[in-house]
Amino acid sequence: MSKIVSRASLGLIRRLPGLLLALLLLAPTTLLAHEARPLYLQIDELDSAQAGGYSYRLKFNLPPSITADNRPFLTLPDSCKSQSLGLLVQLDCTGSLDGKTIGIDYPKYNPSVSALARIRYSSGESHQALLSPQDTQWQLPPRESASAIVGEYTALGIEHILIGWDHLLFLLCLVMISGSFKRTLITVSGFTLSHSLTLVLTTLGLVRLPIAPVEAVIALSILFLAAEIARGQRTSLAWRYPVAVSTLFGLVHGFGFASVLQEIGLPQTELATALLFFNLGVEIGQVIFVLAVTTVFYLLGNWAAPSLARLQQALLYGAGSLAAFWTLQRIAGF
Incomplete structure (x- = not known):
């Protein structure tokens, strides 16, 4: 009897790696990894230095991993006022954004996604940066002079x-x-x-x-x-x-x-x-x-x-x- 049990145990042990692999493939587990698709932020300068001010239009594209209750918001310079235009945000600033810092913050938690940020000035000059999940601030590059x-x-x-x-x-x-x-x-x-x-x-x-x-x-x-x-x-x-x-x-x-x-x-x-x-x-x-x-x-x-x-x-x-x-x-x- 003991020999039979031993042989059965030995067979089970031999099959154990295969069983574990099958369980891992079939189990509905959630892998803890970064979202492959980044958050996209586009900033377009509309009018440069009109009446001493600057106007910008902002657009967010969010990956599916970011839920509606954790939608990010921007921390803007004190010289700017924002106005929601549906999916777009209008900024009216007393000074230019070049050289300023913009923060990307989340109300609940950082979902660990990258961010592709781009700015296009009214002159046609454009810059972009890929921010890692840990980078929540972007210092906009200065204009070419x-x-x-x-x-x-x-x-x-x-x-x-x-x-x-x-x-x-x-x-x-x-x-x-x-x-x-x-x-x-x-x-x-x-x-x-x-x-x-x-x-x-x-x-x-x-x-x-x-x-x-x-x-x-x-x-x-x-x-x-x-x-x-x-x-x-x-x-x-x-x-x-x-x-x-x-x-x-x-x-x-x-x-x-x-x-x-x-x-x-x-x-x-x-x-x-x-x-x-x-x-x-x-x-x-x-x-x-x-x-x-x-x-x-x-x-x-x-x-x-x-x-x-x-x-x-x-x-x-x-x-x-x-x-x-x-x-x-x-x-x-x-």
């Missing part, structure tokens, strides 16, 4: 050129092949005008080129100039007309600048301002670099000409070696 964009994008342009080793090495080679200050000025001006043209055309979407070949040609442009300088055949096109070389390759470098600007992103309402001052920042960075290089070359040429020759040779072969490596690396990445 021309003055802020001027400073931000000028600094971005300067920063990009001063950390862009390929562009700096190309400028270095231009300085070395130009010779005199006047020829350097003309040569760099040709580079500036040509890369500004392709930067604008690409940013505005009028011209498109794949970035991988562009980056390879940028590296190849440095290698070409370094080889021309090393050969020292002053009857070649590059030696006789450096401005032609700088202008031609400047078109390609402009596509490189444009790709960086696209990664940074452009404002929605001040596109022309951002584009202009990013390009201006690039030119400021170029001027800083060219002046530094020409000053060092001038001082060494007057005080220690042999040292200048050794320095230029080291820079030349270093630039050529790096450019050769970049060219192969970028072509291999196609």
